[in-house]
Amino acid sequence: MIHLPTAPWLHYIGDAAAWIAALIGGGWVWRHRRAAVEQLARRTEPSYFIALACGALAGAWLAGSLNSLRFALPQVSHSIAGALAGAIVGVELWKWRHGVRHSTGGSFVIPLCLGVIVGRWGCLFAGLADGTYGTPTMLPWAVDLGDGIGRHPVEIYESLAVAAFLVFYWRALVLRRDWAVHHGFHAFVLAYAAQRFAWEFLKPYPSLVGPLNLFHLLMLGLIIYAVVWIARDASRATA
Numbered sequence: 001m002i003h004l005p006t007a008p009w010l011h012y013i014g015d016a017a018a019w020i021a022a023l024i025g026g027g028w029v030w031r032h033r034r035a036a037v038e039q040l041a042r043r044t045e046p047s048y049f050i051a052l053a054c055g056a057l058a059g060a061w062l063a064g065s066l067n068s069l070r071f072a073l074p075q076v077s078h079s080i081a082g083a084l085a086g087a088i089v090g091v092e093l094w095k096w097r098h099g100v101r102h103s104t105g106g107s108f109v110i111p112l113c114l115g116v117i118v119g120r121w122g123c124l125f126a127g128l129a130d131g132t133y134g135t136p137t138m139l140p141w142a143v144d145l146g147d148g149i150g151r152h153p154v155e156i157y158e159s160l161a162v163a164a165f166l167v168f169y170w171r172a173l174v175l176r177r178d179w180a181v182h183h184g185f186h187a188f189v190l191a192y193a194a195q196r197f198a199w200e201f202l203k204p205y206p207s208l209v210g211p212l213n214l215f216h217l218l219m220l221g222l223i224i225y226a227v228v229w230i231a232r233d234a235s236r237a238t239a
Contacts, residue, residue, distance in 0.1 A: 001142045001150040006127025014122005021118040025111035033173075037107050043100055051094035052087050059086015067214045068131055070206040077131060080116060081196060084189070085218055088225065103229070105185030112188065113166040117159050124155035134202045152202040161195035183233065186226040193222035 030037055063082025068075050091104065123132045127145045134152030136142075142150030169187065172180035179187055197219040205213040 001140075001144050002153075003144045004125065004127075004146075006125055006129075006145050008126050008129040011122050011126035011130055014119050014125065017122065018115040018119030022111040022115035025114040029107050029110055033107065040104055040107050043102065043104060045098075048091065048094050048098075048104070051090040053090075055090020055093075056083040056087035059083050059089065062086070063214065063218060067205060071131070075131070079215070080119065081215055081218060084112075084192070085222060088189070088222070103183065103185055103233075105188075106181070109169060109184045109188045110166070113162050113169070116162045116192070117166065120155040120159040124153060132203070134199075135204055137202075154199045154202050157199050157202075158195065161199075162192065165191040165195075183230050186229045189222050190226035190230075193219040193226065197223070 060078040060080070060083035061076070063085065064077040064079035067079070068077040095101070095104065123130050124143070127133070128147060132155060133145055134143075134154040136149050137152050138150065139152070141153065143153045144150060165188065169180055169184060173184065197216055200213055200216050200219070201211070203213070205215065207213050208217060
């Protein structure tokens with residue numbers, strides 16, 4: 001078992017580091033995928049980013065709090081998964097209102113990946129107070145967050161899973177693979193939701209439907225969203 005020094009304030013350090021990582025990723029996109037960024041600018045307007053930000057903020061606190069208010073000690077919280085889902089809802093509503101039928105999320109994939117990869121470590125070192133810890137396990141890489149119980153380091157699982165996707169996506173992007181160029185965002189949503197769905201079984205969250213908790217259901221919704229988008233565009237390409 002690995003004993004980790006933890007403190008609630010380390011979550012804020014993790015959040016700051018995640019934002020820095022995301023900004024670095026955004027800088028890379030601006031430098032190496034300028035055409036995609038300029039295309040996004042032509043297809044949208046400032047209200048697009050307002051819809052994105054409002055959706056992300058609402059989704060983060062709504063999903064996080066709906067889950068944590070069901071804890072033995074209820075608390076208000078926020079969630080990156082909820083932020084992603086909320087941002088998607090906000091953007092899709094904006095696109096529907098403005099008649100935009102193309103994907104607009106490709107430029108956000110690398111910043112999002114880097115933000116998740118780095119930010120989840122802040123959740124880990126925030127310890128038990130963060131509420132995102134894993135269930136007990138006897139595995140040799142179990143972590144002790146201060147209560148003497150070995151737990152699944154689910155934050156590390158998620159960070160490594162998203163890092164693996166980022167390497168795969170980055171290589172495909174450099175090679176100009178069609179899926180990465182045209183469906184990078186939907187591929188990210190699908191990969192993120194699938195791995196997050198798996199790790200949710202290793203968290204002590206209250207269930208809603210059978211063994212499934214709130215985030216299981218949210219991830220299923222994201223998986224359906226991504227698959228529908230990819231399938232729809234594939235059918236258009238072959239029509």
